Amino acid sequence: xxxxxxxxxxxxxxxxxxxxxxxxxxxxxxxxxxxxxxxxxxxxxxxxxxxxxxxxxxxxxxxxxxxxxxxxxxxxxxxxxxxxxxxxxxxxxxxxxxxxxxxxxxxxxxxxxxxxxxxxxxxxxxxxxxxxxxxxxxxxxxxxxxxxxxxxxxxxxxxxxxxxxxxxxxxxxxxxxxxxxxxxxxxxxxxxxxxxxxxxxxxxxxxxxxxxxxxxxxxxxxxxxxxxxxxxxxxxxxxxxxxxxxxxxxxxxxxxxxxxxxxxxxxxxxxxxxxxxxxxxxxxxxxxxxxxxxxxxxxxxxxxxxxxxxxxxxxxxxxxxxxxxxxxxxxxxxxxxxxxxxxxxxxxxxxxxxxxxxxxxxxxxxxxxxxxxxxxxxxxxxxxxxxxxxx
Amino acid sequence: xxxxxxxxxxxxxxxxxxxxxxxxxxxxxxxxxxxxxxxxxxxxxxxxxxxxxxxxxxxxxxxxxxxxxxxxxxxxxxxxxxxxxxxxxxxxxxxxxxxxxxxxxxxxxxxxxxxxxxxxxxxxxxxxxxxxxxxxxxxxxxxxxxxxxxxxxxxxxxxxxxxxxxxxxxxxxxxxxxxxxxxxxxxxxxxxxxxxxxxxxxxxxxxxxxxxxxxxxxxxxxxxxxxxxxxxxxxxxxxxxxxxxxxxxxxxxxxxxxxxxxxxxxxxxxxxxxxxxxxxxxxxxxxxxxxxxxxxxxxxxxxxxxxxxxxxxxxxxxxxxxxxxxxxxxxxxxxxxxxxxxxxxxxxxxxxxxxxxxxxxxxxxxxxxxxxxxxxxxxxxxxxxxxxxxx
Numbered sequence: 001x002x003x004x005x006x007x008x009x010x011x012x013x014x015x016x017x018x019x020x021x022x023x024x025x026x027x028x029x030x031x032x033x034x035x036x037x038x039x040x041x042x043x044x045x046x047x048x049x050x051x052x053x054x055x056x057x058x059x060x061x062x063x064x065x066x067x068x069x070x071x072x073x074x075x076x077x078x079x080x081x082x083x084x085x086x087x088x089x090x091x092x093x094x095x096x097x098x099x100x101x102x103x104x105x106x107x108x109x110x111x112x113x114x115x116x117x118x119x120x121x122x123x124x125x126x127x128x129x130x131x132x133x134x135x136x137x138x139x140x141x142x143x144x145x146x147x148x149x150x151x152x153x154x155x156x157x158x159x160x161x162x163x164x165x166x167x168x169x170x171x172x173x174x175x176x177x178x179x180x181x182x183x184x185x186x187x188x189x190x191x192x193x194x195x196x197x198x199x200x201x202x203x204x205x206x207x208x209x210x211x212x213x214x215x216x217x218x219x220x221x222x223x224x225x226x227x228x229x230x231x232x233x234x235x236x237x238x239x240x241x242x243x244x245x246x247x248x249x250x251x252x253x254x255x256x257x258x259x260x261x262x263x264x265x266x267x268x269x270x271x272x273x274x275x276x277x278x279x280x281x282x283x284x285x286x287x288x289x290x291x292x293x294x295x296x297x298x299x300x301x302x303x304x305x306x307x308x309x310x311x312x313x314x315x316x317x318x319x320x321x322x323x324x325x326x327x328x329x330x331x332x333x334x335x336x337x338x339x340x341x342x343x344x345x346x347x348x349x350x351x352x353x354x355x356x357x358x359x360x361x362x363x364x365x366x367x368x369x370x371x372x373x374x375x376x377x378x379x380x381x382x383x384x385x386x387x388x389x390x391x
Numbered sequence: 392x393x394x395x396x397x398x399x400x401x402x403x404x405x406x407x408x409x410x411x412x413x414x415x416x417x418x419x420x421x422x423x424x425x426x427x428x429x430x431x432x433x434x435x436x437x438x439x440x441x442x443x444x445x446x447x448x449x450x451x452x453x454x455x456x457x458x459x460x461x462x463x464x465x466x467x468x469x470x471x472x473x474x475x476x477x478x479x480x481x482x483x484x485x486x487x488x489x490x491x492x493x494x495x496x497x498x499x500x501x502x503x504x505x506x507x508x509x510x511x512x513x514x515x516x517x518x519x520x521x522x523x524x525x526x527x528x529x530x531x532x533x534x535x536x537x538x539x540x541x542x543x544x545x546x547x548x549x550x551x552x553x554x555x556x557x558x559x560x561x562x563x564x565x566x567x568x569x570x571x572x573x574x575x576x577x578x579x580x581x582x583x584x585x586x587x588x589x590x591x592x593x594x595x596x597x598x599x600x601x602x603x604x605x606x607x608x609x610x611x612x613x614x615x616x617x618x619x620x621x622x623x624x625x626x627x628x629x630x631x632x633x634x635x636x637x638x639x640x641x642x643x644x645x646x647x648x649x650x651x652x653x654x655x656x657x658x659x660x661x662x663x664x665x666x667x668x669x670x671x672x673x674x675x676x677x678x679x680x681x682x683x684x685x686x687x688x689x690x691x692x693x694x695x696x697x698x699x700x701x702x703x704x705x706x707x708x709x710x711x712x713x714x715x716x717x718x719x720x721x722x723x724x725x726x727x728x729x730x731x732x733x734x735x736x737x738x739x740x741x742x743x744x745x746x747x748x749x750x751x752x753x754x755x756x757x758x759x760x761x762x763x764x765x766x767x768x769x770x771x772x773x774x775x776x777x778x779x780x781x782x
Contacts, residue, residue, distance in 0.1 A: 025782055057722055079684075079723045099680065099723045100668040102743050124669060128742050155724055156669045156678055186721065277491040278515060278547045287547055289490065293470075294782075297688035297755055330577065331448055331754055332470045332490045333546055351519050352493050363722055364688055367759070370781050390761050391416055391685075 013373060017381045019273070019316060024354065025294035026273045027369035029064075029385070030318060032377050033269035034251055038068055041234065041250050048239055053077050053096060053226070055248030058363045061372060062090035063385035068251065077228075077246045080391045081108050088117045096120040096226070098182065098246070100148065100156055103131045113142035120224075122182055124148040124158045126167035133175045144179035145172050146224060147215075151207035152200065154186035160211035169220040180224030181211045184246070188231040192305070193261045201236035204229075209241040231262050254362040255312060259304035265312055265320050271356040272311070272365065273373075274334065276349045284343025285327065286336045290357050292329040298364035310334060311357035311365075317379065318356060326357055404764060408772045410664070410707060415745065416685035417664045418760035420455075420776070421709060423768050424660035425642055429459055432625065432641050439630055444468050444487060444617070446639030449754045452763060453481035454776035459642065468619075468637045471782045472499050479508045487511040487617070489573070489637070491539065491547055494522045504533035511615075513573055515539040515549045517558035524566045535570035536563050537615060542598035543591065545577035551602035560611040571615030572602045575637075579622040583696070584652045592627035595620075600632040622653050645753040646703060650695035656703055656711050662747040663702070663756065664764075665725065667740045675734025676718065677727045681748055683720040687755035701725060702748035702756075708770065709747060717748055 012023055019028075045052055054068050057079035065076060065087070075094040078084045084095050085108075093116065097109065101121045113119045119142055123129055129145070136143055147168045150157030158165040165181075172178035185204035191197045208225050215222040227239075228246030230253075239245065252270040253263040272294050278287035292310065301308040310326035313336060324344065328335035334357070338344060349355075359365035366372075367389055376382040403414055410419075436443055445459050448470035456467060456478070466485040469475045475486050476499075484507065488500065492512045504510045510533055514520055520536070527534055538559045541548030549556040556572075563569035576595035582588045595618050606613040618630075619637030621644075630636065643661040644654040663685050669678035683701065692699040701717035704727060715735065719726035725748070728735060740746075750756035757763075758780055767773040 023782065100678070100742075102666045102668055102680065104666070104743055125742065131742075153673070155721060155726070156671075275493045275495070277493055280547075282544070287491070289493065292689075292755065293758060293780075297690070298683075299688070299690075330546060335546070351491075351516065351522075352495055364683065367684060368780075389684075389759075391414065 013381060013384050015381050015383070019375065019379050020354070022273060022373060022381070024273045024275045025290045026373050027366065027371065028271045028273055028356065029252070029372045029374045030269045030271070031374050031382055033267060034067070037251050037253055037267060037269060041247065044234055045245065050239060050242060051075055051244040053244055053246050054251070055079070055098070055246055056083055056087060058248040058252060058366060059387070060366065060389065061385045061387045062087060062092070063383065064251065064372065065092070077248070081105060082388065082391050084112055084119070086388055088112055088115065094118045098122055098184070100124060101128065101132060103128070103135065106132065106135050109143060110136070110140065113140055117142060119143045120146055120179060122146045122148040123168065124156055126164055126171060129168045129171040133171055133177060136175070136177060143177070145177050146179050146182045146226065147211070149181050149183040149208055149211045151183040151204045152185055152187035154184070157183060160207045160214070165211055166214065166218050169215045169218065173220045178221060180222045180226070181208055181215070182224070182226035183208045185227065185229045185232045188229045189256065189260065191231065191260060194235050197231045197235040197260065197262070198237050201232035202238065204232050205236065205238060205240070205242060212241065230257060231260060234262060249362050252362040255308045255358055255360045256300040256304070259301050259306060265358060268358045270362050270365065271314060271318065271358050273316070273354065273356055276351055276353040276355070278351070279346045280335070281346060284337060284341070286344050286346060286349045288334040288336055288355060289332060290326070290334045291332045293331050294368055295326065295329060295334065295357060295359065296361065296364035296368050297329070298361040300360045308360055311359055314356040314358060316354040316356065320358070404772060404775055406772050406774070410766065410770050411745070413664060413764060413772070415664045415666045416681045417764050418757065418762065419662050419664055419747065420643070420763045420765045421660045421662070422765050422773055424658060425458070428642050428644055428658060428660060432638065435625055436636065441630060441633060442466055442635040444635055444637050445642070446470070446489070446637055447474055447478060449639040449643060449757060450778070451757065451780065452776045452778045453478060453483070454774065455642065455763065456483070468639070472496060473779065473782050475503055475510070477779055479503055479506065485509045489513055489575070491515060492519065492523060494519070494526065497523065497526050500534060501527070501531065504531055508533060510534045511537055511570060513537045513539040514559065515547055517555055517562060520559045520562040524562055524568060527566070527568060534568070536568050537570050537573045537617065538602070540572050540574040540599055540602045542574040542595045543576055543578035545575070548574060551598045551605070556602055557605065557609050560606045560609065564611045569612060571613045571617070572599055572606070573615070573617035574599045576618065576620045576623045579620045580647065580651065582622065582651060585626050588622045588626040588651065588653070589628050592623035593629065595623050596627065596629060596631070596633060603632065621648060622651060625653060640753050643753040646699045646749055646751045647691040647695070650692050650697060656749055659749045661753050661756065662705060662709065662749050664707070664745065664747055667742055667744040667746070669742070670737045671726070672737060675728060675732070677735050677737060677740045679725040679727055679746060680723060681717070681725045682723045684722050685759055686717065686720060686725065686748060686750065687752065687759050688720070689752040689755035691751045699751060702750055705747040705749060707745040707747065711749070
């Protein structure tokens with residue numbers, strides 16, 4: 001795992017070091033907040049009798065995902081073959097590759113299946129099902145296929161009421177390859193408040209249940225019904241008929257989730273440490289060394305009721321500085337101002353003063369970094385988790 | 392250079408391979424287009440008698456920057472200490488670190504200077520100048536300081552007409568550390584057309600010249616006057632009084648540059664190879680496996696006359712498909728539609744068909760990848776250039 005060794009070989013962060021000794025920019029994980037987020041999902045699912053299959057695309061770090069399984073491994077969802085390969089190397093042996101398969105990628109998937117990993121892939125067109133079925137060798141018990149179902153017009157998936165879904169099931173079941181159905185309620189990210197999210201979760205559940213019902217009525221097996229997104233997983237009132245739940249961002253949370261009421265800004269476990277590098281008294285702003293390279297270009301809160309700019313500021317200790325946001329970003333420069341345009345007092349923030357920025361979108365901000373610096377309850381370095389990227 | 396070795400260790404791309412054999416997503420460099428972009432800047436500067444100091448923050452790849460120096464090395468501009476370290480390791484021995492210095496970073500800068508690299512740093516406040524001057528050992532000839540000047544209210548820098556500029560010069564010159572002035576006309580990215588950009592370039596030049604004039608009138612030395620941005624470097628009518636020019640994105644170009652008339656979309660040397668993974672007939676769209684993870688979240692063309700979404704589509708051969716853009720992006724899904732909302736013909740783009748996406752912002756899209764796959768004139772792999780990230 002060459003990517004894993006890379007970040008660890010950097011010698012500049014010592015276990016136990018106080019936050020004041022860390023280089024900036026750096027991607028921080030507040031372990032206490034992450035633990036609380038993980039416990040919240042665990043409580044939600046306790047006794048539901050479902051498989052929980054966290055999505056690793058947010059963290060892209062086996063060290064983070066092991067915490068969801070009490071230090072061990074378990075079933076996971078991935079968005080790239082590289083995630084599949086690196087998590088398989090890290091001992092995760094049950095993997096759902098949840099982006100529509102391209103037949104050209106089947107050899108790589110089969111290599112993982114041949115190595116003993118239970119691989120699940122998805123597709124949403126009968127033609128792809130036929131192409132895939134023709135290329136999976138008989139007797140390859142480690143590779144099964146789910147039909148992706150569209151529950152909310154968000155992106156991909158076959159219509160739960162359509163003929164294509166049944167054709168997919170038939171083509172795959174004829175070869176013993178069909179494992180069931182999955183959906184992702186991406187539209188839930190536009191719902192605001194528990195009531196709206198719960199309604200969307202029911203739409204997701206009902207759509208998937210209907211797909212399973214039609215397949216079974218056609219005499220096809222449908223053992224797996226897999227749904228999930230952080231909002232719908234946390235707010236669903238019923239999971240009846242579902243066998244599996246997926247979620248990714250819940251372990252860190254972010255400002256987009258806070259903006260729709262899934263969490264509070266204080267629950268966000270991920271932040272970017274930065275330094276003050278300048279002042280713009282004419283604009284009432286200060287300049288920090290977290291630009292879009294450290295924060296990402298994600299502006300997911302722009303369309304929400306509270307626009308957080310490129311992120312919400314905290315002190316170096318993590319205390320949220322309400323209404324102070326990154327109003328503009330160049331590559332290595334972040335312009336920090338008050339949300340209402342009133343001036344920031346430059347005397348509070350001399351050159352070299354340190355701050356943190358909470359991310360709009362944990363997946364996007366994480367992707368700008370190759371490691372997490374994990375802080376313990378005292379704000380000292382508990383661990384460094386390497387993070388990979390690429391495909 | 393551990394980062395450099397990483398991408399090279401991936402075995403999946405063979406020199407001479409045709410584009411059809413490449414994995415996707417992949418970041419491609421069209422070498423013929425890059426060569427033309429490099430030649431254009433060289434022609435512009437021929438006979439100007441100035442130091443050209445390209446900014447490496449766009450490419451972050453020594454293999455790319457060597458092409459600007461006929462295969463050798465030369466003076467460069469960096470935006471992070473990591474760029475400074477890795478370019479120094481690659482033999483680049485004259486480095487301007489063009490983000491306002493934080494005193495906490497001086498030890499790292501001094502280590503580079505001690506190793507024999509001519510380091511230049513920048514700052515824009517007298518207090519920082521005093522803090523820096525106090526920490527640079529007497530006799531350290533490899534570290535000099537430039538005052539950053541604000542020519543257009545874009546971001547950082549001292550007022551060329553202000554007292555702070557003179558105080559900075561005095562504090563540094565008293566210790567023999569003052570090397571001159573620099574500015575970055577970031578506001579030029581909002582100018583449209585040759586006339587407007589040339590006007591902004593003159594504002595940049597005049598502001599910097601004025602700063603130099605005032606410093607010299609105060610009896611201070613000002614050997615370096617360094618200006619630059621891709622638009623102003625290419626369109627300036629006069630560089631009188633300037634000693635140095637900087638530019639970064641010009642070597643690749645991008646859609647933001649095309650949108651202000653700096654280049655045409657056909658000149659853009661950088662693109663993201665992707666595959667069709669789905670169809671959305673109800674929306675008249677197709678789905679590709681280049682989402683924001685491969686393209687970045689940059690929407691720099693959103694405020695321009697022609698909004699290119701998350702990027703403009705080309706065929707696998709690089710021919711621009713006018714008006715076909717990435718209209719939406721999830722992490723690993725790009726939604727492709729026509730700019731006017733008319734439907735894309737799904738029959739033209741079966742599952743597995745391959746396309747390329749031209750980037751809004753070369754720096755941001757590049758940052759999502761850890762290597763460039765360089766294509767020769769025949770569209771086959773000429774080289775793989777590792778690309779690093781981080782600080």
